[in-house]
Amino acid sequence: MSSFDSLIVDVNDVFWTYLLIPLVVVAGLYFTIRSKAVQLRLFPEMLRVLKDPAPAGRDGRKAVSSFGAFTISAAARVGTGNIAGVATAITLGGAGAVFWMWAMALVGAASAFVESVLAQLYKVRGADGEFRGGPAYYMRKGLGKPWLGALFAVVITVTFGFVFNAVQSNTITAVAGGSLGAADSDWFAPVCGLVVAGLLGLVVFGGVRRIASVTQLLVPVMAVCYLLLGIAVVVLNVEDVPRVLADIVGGAFGVREVAGGAVGAAIQHGIRRGMFSNEAGLGSAPNAAATADVTHPVKQGLVQSLGVFFDTLLICSMTAFIILTTNPELSGRQGADLTQTALTTTLGGWAGHALTAIVFMLCFSTLIGNYYYGESNIRFMTRRAWILPSYRVLVLVTVVLGALGSVSVVWNLADVFMGVMALVNLLSILPLSAVALRLLDDYLAQRADGLDPVFTNDRLPGLPGTSECWDREGAREDARV
Template sequence: MENLDTLIVSLSDHLWTWLLIPLVIGAGLYFTIRSKAVQLRLLPETFRVLREKTSPRADGRKQVSAFGAFTISAAARVGTGNIAGVATAITLGGAGAVFWMWAMAIIGAASAFVESALAQLYKVRSATGTYRGGPAYYMQRALGKRWLGVLFAVVITATFGFVFNAVQANTITTVIGGSLPEADSSWFSPATGLLLAALLGLAVFGGVRRLSSVTSVLVPVMAIIYLVLGLAVVLLNITEFPRVIADIVGGAFGLRELAAGGIGAAIQQGIRRGMFSNEAGLGSAPNAGAAAEVSHPVKQGLVQSLGVFFDTLLVCTMTAFIVLVTNPELAGRQGADLTQNALSGALGSWAGHVLTAVVFMLAFSSMIGNYYYGETNIQFITRKRWVLSSYRTLVLAAVVLGSLGSVSIVWNLADVSMGIMALINLLAIIPLSGIAFRLLEDYLAQRRAGLDPLFTRDRLPGLKGIQCWDAPSTPGNPQLSLAGTSQPDPQRT
């Protein structure tokens, strides 16, 4: 087992050092410059879009709103990466890792904009009336490479459905164990895994609309509780705040860290854990973004870029402050137990128990979002019902195994699978980004004319593979007719 862990760590380090980190930084900077920092300059417009409501379809079915899609993706984003991942980054990369998480969130939000706008443009309509899409779909429809879409679909299904869900289950088991130190792990871990599998099994059979309603409730509640706890810790230790900021900035650029090789560790851990948490450019959030009913693809691109800021600049930052202002003993601690120890030390043992409940909600809602990503991509590969049933069974098995596995193995596996997934997605959206920027120009032109932007495929002539953006046929309700004119996809997508 130790040799396997060493092999996975070595593979992960080489993949991220020589391929992923240069590609993630380069792509984010390129998208930011080409879009004139769309993720920052259109923030007011993003909040306007987030408040938009969707109209019911002609058959009375409720569509997934921009906010609903935002919460599905936030459910997958806001999870153990925000609590366990940030703590791990600080343990391995020092306080400077937090700075690089911030930096990558700011430029990575541009990558999130591009991939989510493309996912909206190339989404398809299922026979049940819902939308689905994501990188696999724009790889086939825009690049004309179905084989690449299938490869991505397989990788994201394995990454989110199996590996990331194992990480979530492992973290839940860890924090519950921290709240119940007297529990015997020989029965406690398997029991926790079976309970989580049973609860997830109940949640995943309701379809995307039920997923949207569940996460719409869970995400705000869990985020508020956690932020209130973190704010209390910061206020009680406010005199330590200047030191914390100095440690973060100094750890990112300080001469001491440079001499010890610490800056490299800070950059690597900050970018790794930042991507695990906010998923910018990873190719996961577009699967949720494509499910939304919006009048223009750019709207969902803006909403998903906001999700990156919400995840990293708010929730991850609070974890960093909790850990750094309390200055806990790092030795022997890595992941959620470090955050739990910091909270308990600052507020009392009750706070550690509250964190257990928060982590459960965070991680469980992430499991729901992770499952949905896999389901969407399996439907891209095949319509055979037995494949989806087998996938559901394997997801539940991964949850149980994750509860039994070691922290290091599940996190290192996540790094490798996430890296492969990001590599495929970024190499696809870089050549397609010009289409996203044309969409942005169309959107801004309509806004300057005082219109609520409405996209139809004839506004960008020459593009192939677009299914769901026909010209509206009902003047009285353009958004309804826009959604209703397309037919279910005749291809195996």
Template sequence: MSTLEDLVVNVNDAFWTYLLVPLVAVAGLYFTLRSRGAQLRLLPDMLRVFTDKSARGVSPFGAFTISAAARIGTGNVAGVATAITLGGPGAVFWMWMMALIGGASAFVESVLAQLYKARGKEPGTFRGGPAYYMERGLGKRWLGVLFAVLITLTFGFVLTAVQSNTIAVAVQGSLDGVDAGWFPPALGVLLAVLLGLAVFFGVKRLAAVTTALVPAMACLYLLLGTVIVVLNADMVPGMLADIVGGAFGFREIAGGAVGTAILQGVRRGMFSNEAGMGSAPNAAAAADTSHPVKQGLVQTFGVYFDTLVVCTMTAFVVLSANPTLGERGGADVTQSAFAGTLGAWGGHALTVIVFMLAFSSMIGNYYYGESNIEFITRSGRVMTGYRAAVLACVALGAIGSVPLVWSLGDITMGAMALVNLLSILPLSVIAFRLLADYQAQRRTGLDPVFTADRIPGLRGVECWEPAGRPADAANADAANAAEEPPPLATDR
């Protein structure tokens, strides 16, 4: 196992160091310059969109609260701890930078997901995501299929194993002294059975219960974390100094070299806020809004809330406990910090929170894969095989080593981000024209409303036809887009 683990970890480090980190930075900076810093400049508009009354379905604020609860998960609890123990406090600074620059990538991908979304099976519902804007915007179905395969591998299999692994680590931390030989496999089988009841056999009540509890668990995590930070308020100035100093090598400590800090900050930042990865657009496409840019603004604000608020709070909690640096840690490090300030009950409370957040994420991960498999094929046999493979990953994730499981997650997540970022770079010109249209309407005092005829030459757009235009005409354009890419896709 050690040989396989070392190989995966080394491949992962090289992949991110020489390819992903430069691409994430260049793409984010390019989007920032082309939009004139829209992710920062339009912060007042992000807050204004929350009061938008034009949506017939879920309101923008309602969509934000749902997505915020969904974002608070293992990336915030275990991912931040991993970044700090491997990259030192300086990794937190680079997580912040990842959020500020990555906010532009999140804006572009979410605007495109809204533009190229499709109507759902139920009236007033929508579906979409990168696979759809790759097919309809770029006219490359094969690229959409490739992305659908990658997101299925990443979320359906690997990140589901990450969630299972995180639950196992947290539960073992609470049950001090439990036999590490039989307990992880038994827990993995139990988690697989529970997930199977929710997704394989159609027991929807279990999924409904976990979904209902997630917002409460997220709020409880924020509340307990805030209490810990307040109780250790005198340490905050020193922690901030360590974060900034470690980011630039001014305070060299074990595992805290600048390169490692940047690498861990970007990786764990993307895992947590998902900016540019291509997963959030699947949810963004489902929103009902009057202009695609509005949902782009909502998703950008979600990136800031996740990283600048929740991850920062977790970082202060972890740093207050003076964790051992240079050795990989995860949920157990955050758990120890909770117990150190609040007492043993704090560690147990975090175990319950992690269990609910991670299990709910496993259900969500499964549906990410299911929806993208349906983009490729409607075969019942393929879907049955997918479900069985997901349950196997849940069981295996509980017994896998932490470095191996997280490194596999990084590789598949990075492959997703690679395909998505390379796809939205040429399509971003359309997103910026949508942004210009939004701002032009705002300058005249209007509540921006978009129809496809406002940008001549658009093709592959199904849900934004002008009033009175037959829906089948829009659908015909969507079908034609698969054969011919839109002129704007290569317009510079």
């Protein structure tokens, strides 16, 4: 099994290093230039539209708001990778990896804008009145390639719905077992898996609105708790902040490096970790973006760009400063253990237990977001009534099984699946980006007229395969700001 695992790692490294990373960077730069850096110049607008209230749905219940869709995507984005993954990137690539994570977020936010605008434009309304959409939908309706959408739907469902959720369940069990001193107990893993699966079942069997309501509570709480811990560490080590900033910049460009390969390691691990963390361009977050009931597709594009900044520039950066202000030698520990050690070194043993609680919230919120990505694509593939409940049950079984053993092979295999998913998505949004940019022009023209922008299909005739959700009879009245 170890040789098979090594083969997967080797294939994965070649695939990401020589094909996917260059494609993600080039696509992000292309979207940034074509949109005139929409992710930077419209940052105040991102904050404005995030506060848009959700209207009542057709059944009288509250629809999913911009913020609700933001938290669904953030629930999947913000996970153990923000704690363990950043620590690993710093261990392998040095402090300079953090700089390239930041650069990846600034460029990748343009990709997140394009894919999320397209997800909104091509979304559909289900029989339950809820919106759904994502890459599979804009591949079918925008590109006219339903077979490509079906391929993407299968890959994302397997990757997020099953494999990644097994990993998250395993992480919860390992961290909780270590914190409670029950890691070696035979009973703990199955009990923990059953408890997590039971909690997840209470959420996912309630539909996307319950998912949004839970993530709207869970995501802010876990983010605030983690940021408070991080701020406490930074304040207590404030004299080290200038040195940390100098190490980050110096390590990124080799100013302080002796070996030339150190710069390449910083770039590779920083960019790769940035992509895994914020998911910009990978095709996962658009599934959440499509759930929002907004008046214009561009609104959710802006909100999802903000999600990239929230994930990388805020949460990942806090992890980096926790580690680099307390353990600059990066010796002895790796992954989440390195972050936990950095916290306990400064704040004491209680901080390690606090991090365990935060990791639980991170993993559980990721379980919810990952599950929904699979649900959205299950609905794309089939309308048979028994399929979705069966999928939900299988996800819960996967969560229990994931708690029971090592998942190193499936994690590495999931990297390959995720890479294929990203490749298909990027090759799809490149030709469709012209549609997203036309929508951006329409949005800015309405804002210049003092309007809260409202889109209907007749505003931009000739767009390929537009959704009936944007027909004029379904649109709301224009509103003056």
